[in-house]
Amino acid sequence: xxVFKFGGASVKDAEGIKNVYDVLQKVGYEDVLxxxxxxxxxxxxxxTVIKNYFDKSAELNSSVQEVKKxxxxxxxxxxxxxxxxxxxxxxxxxxxxxxxLAHNKSPNYNFVYDQxxxxxxxxxxxxxxxxxxxxxxxxQWLDVRNFIKxxxxxxxxxxxxxxxxxxxxxxxxxxxxxxxxxxxxxxxxNFTTTLGxxxxxxxxxxxxxxxxxxxxxxxxxxxxxxxxxxxxxENASLLNQISYREAIELxxxxxxxxxxxxxxxxxxKEIPLFVKxxxxxxxxxxxxAKGADLEPYLPCFIVKRNQLLISLSSIDFSFIMEENISExxxxxxxxxxxxxxxxxxxxxxxxxxEDKFENFKDLNAILSKxxxxxxxENVTLYTIRHFNDKAAQTVEENKTVLLKQVSRETMQVVxxxx
Ligand code: ASP
Ligand code: MG
Numbered sequence: 255x256x257v258f259k260f261g262g263a264s265v266k267d268a269e270g271i272k273n274v275y276d277v278l279q280k281v282g283y284e285d286v287l288x289x290x291x292x293x294x295x296x297x298x299x300x301x302t303v304i305k306n307y308f309d310k311s312a313e314l315n316s317s318v319q320e321v322k323k324x325x326x327x328x329x330x331x332x333x334x335x336x337x338x339x340x341x342x343x344x345x346x347x348x349x350x351x352x353x354x355l356a357h358n359k360s361p362n363y364n365f366v367y368d369q370x371x372x373x374x375x376x377x378x379x380x381x382x383x384x385x386x387x388x389x390x391x392x393x394q395w396l397d398v399r400n401f402i403k404x405x406x407x408x409x410x411x412x413x414x415x416x417x418x419x420x421x422x423x424x425x426x427x428x429x430x431x432x433x434x435x436x437x438x439x440x441x442x443x444n445f446t447t448t449l450g451x452x453x454x455x456x457x458x459x460x461x462x463x464x465x466x467x468x469x470x471x472x473x474x475x476x477x478x479x480x481x482x483x484x485x486x487x488e489n490a491s492l493l494n495q496i497s498y499r500e501a502i503e504l505x506x507x508x509x510x511x512x513x514x515x516x517x518x519x520x521x522x523k524e525i526p527l528f529v530k531x532x533x534x535x536x537x538x539x540x541x542x543a544k545g546a547d548l549e550p551y552l553p554c555f556i557v558k559r560n561q562l563l564i565s566l567s568s569i570d571f572s573f574i575m576e577e578n579i580s581e582x583x584x585x586x587x588x589x590x591x592x593x594x595x596x597x598x599x600x601x602x603x604x605x606x607x608e609d610k611f612e613n614f615k616d617l618n619a620i621l622s623k624x625x626x627x628x629x630x631e632n633v634t635l636y637t638i639r640h641f642n643d644k645a646a647q648t649v650e651e652n653k654t655v656l657l658k659q660v661s662r663e664t665m666q667v668v669x670x671x672x
Contacts, residue, residue, distance in 0.1 A: 255428060257470045259289045259436065259458040264473055264532050265378060266294030268331030274382065275389055277473065277535045278431070283391060287432040287465070289458040290382055292374025293328065296321060297437075297451070300371045307355055307370070308363060314355070322348050325377055332385050340384035347377050364408035365445070368438075372446045375435035375454075383433040393431045399440035401425065402460060404447045411439055411447035413460060422464035434461075455513035459527075463519040470525060471539075472512065473532040478540030479504070479511050482555035487648075493554075494538070495546040500639070501527075507556045507637040507664075508594070517542070551640035555649070558594060558635040562609050563656055563668050566625040567602040574603045578624075585620060589613040594635055595666050597659055604657060606635050606668050630656060634669050641665040 265271050270293075278286070292300075299321050306314040329341060351373045360366055375398075383395040401421045404411035426432060436454020439447045449456050455472055462470045476484070477492050479501070484490040496504075498521035505514035511529060520527050521544075530539030566582065568574055582603065586593055591613060595606040607614075614629075621627050633656060636649040640663060653669040660666075 255285045255287060255465050255467045257287045257289065257458050257462045257465070257467045259454055259470065259472045260291065260532070261436075261454060261472070261474070262291040262294050262296065263475050265290060265382065268328050271328070271332060271382060271385055273532060274473075275386065275391075277532055278386075278391065280535050283431045285429050287426065287434065287461055287467075288382070289434055289436045289454055289461065290375065290379050291436045291454040293325065293378045293381075296324070296374040296378070297371060299324070300374050301367075303355075304363075304367050304370050307366070318348075318352065318355070325381070328381065332381070333388065338384070338388070340381060340388075343380050343384070344377055347373060347380065362408070368408045368411075368446050368448045371448060372435075372438050375437055379433050379435050386431060386433070391431055393433050394427055396426070396432055396434040398435040398438050398457065399444070399446060401434070402439035402457065404439040404441055404449070406441040406443075406445070406447065409448055410450045411441070413439065413449070418460065419464045422461060426461075426465060450515075452510075452513050453515070455516040459516040459519045462525050463523055466523065467525055469528060470520060471528040471530055473530055473535070474511065475532065476511070477531045477534070477537060478529045479509070479542070481552045483557060486557055487555055491552060493540050493548070493552065495541045495543065495548055497545050497547045498542060500547055501542045503639060503664075504554060504556065507639070508558045509554070509556050512542075553641050553645035554639040555645070556637040556639075558608065558637075560608070561594065561606050561633050561635045561668070562614060563604065563606050563630040563633045564614075565602055565604040565628045566621060567628075569624070569626055571601060573600050574598060579603065582621070585617055589617045591617065595657075595659060595668065597657060606633070606657070606666075630670060632670075634671065636667045636669065638665045638667075639663055 260274055265274060303317045306317050325344060329344060333340060351370065354369055358366060379395060383393045386393045401418060403414045403417040436457040437448050439449060441447050458470050479493045479496060480490045481493055482490040498517050501512055502517050505512050505517065524544050527542040528539050531537055590611050592608040593605050594608060597604045618627055638645050638649065646665060649667055653671055655667055655669055657668040
């Protein structure tokens with residue numbers, strides 16, 4: 255069996271969904287499981303709904319209507335007549351969502367989040383599987399919540415592999431086109447859970463692992479895994495093949511093509527992962543497999559903007575020791591600040607971090623009691639895997655380098671644009 259993943263961008267409109275059909279025609283769809291995300295930016299739109307719900311905002315209803323309108327337009331573009339049963343099916347899903355909003359009593363934000371945000375995937379797969387049947391492909395729509403079982407950590411649920419494995423082995427039919435939702439699971443009480451934002455790649459890997467699949471293909475709007483983001487680098491080139499190890503490293507440093515959790519289950523069973531273009535599905539794309547690195551390595555560039563460089567030094571000239579460092583890290587964790595680079599010397603300690611939730615001000619108040627705190631906002635962190643002089647020059651040119659760290663394979667530079 256092959257597992258295919260189509261992300262939000264690939265199904266953002268009727269054109270995109272028709273294109274999924276074309277891809278399947280070209281690459282085959284027998285004995286395939288499709289894992290599909292919410293359409294376009296639906297997950298973000300549903301996050302707005304959730305926010306409005308908790309804020310008791312007057313915009314709540316209109317934000318729901320917006321999501322409805324968007325999907326309705328897609329339905330109208332795909333199916334000639336409104337009598338098609340998919341209209342009722344999608345309408346019922348929206349009614350369920352509205353019923354939940356009207357009757358929910360739980361004040362637990364993360365719980366409510368998962369119950370609501372999941373409609374994005376439930377609706378997208380309903381539309382997609384109806385469209386494939388409409389076009390004459392026999393499909394089986396699977397509610398992923400009957401397969402992927404998790405703990406009750408809403409918004410970041412942990413997979414119960416044993417139960418999941420049993421469900422998948424027993425109930426996924428071979429030899430047909432199966433369509434299911436990415437990103438979702440369910441807990442012991444059958445409440446919906448989610449695996450973390452952008453988690454659909456991971457879903458594909460979970461199914462592949464449990465099915466002993468032949469391969470996983472992630473269909474993207476780029477030709478495959480590139481050595482740099484073509485939006486920021488001229489001459490970005492496609493990596494024809496990379497090892498799991500290299501892919502994990504790239505994902506770790508922030509390359510966004512593959513969700514970092516995806517690789518581990520695949521690597522364990524040595525299931526190859528392909529990243530291919532949904533525009534040119536017959537091109538080979540990138541193959542991620544065991545020991546597949548091409549040598550010599552191309553330098554790979556990963557850019558993280560909007561970082562914060564913090565330097566802590568001791569007030570009384572004492573050393574910064576393990577004890578301080580573990581305390582500092584506990585604070586970063588507590589304030590949900592992600593550390594992307596660490597450098598320390600005897601009396602100072604520098605970190606480049608991402609403050610997604612804008613908590614640094616509060617953290618700084620605590621740190622300043624014990625340390626002298628210096629920081630630079632809005633800096634950029636460049637990581638170059640397999641760097642060479644020319645690659646280093648590319649990122650340092652016309653910039654002020656605030657910090658640099660070099661190891662055998664990887665060079666990281668924190669810069670301020672000047
Ligand atoms: N729809 C979810 C998200 O946007 C999951 C995914 O796309 O992978 O985060
Ligand atoms: Mg998405």
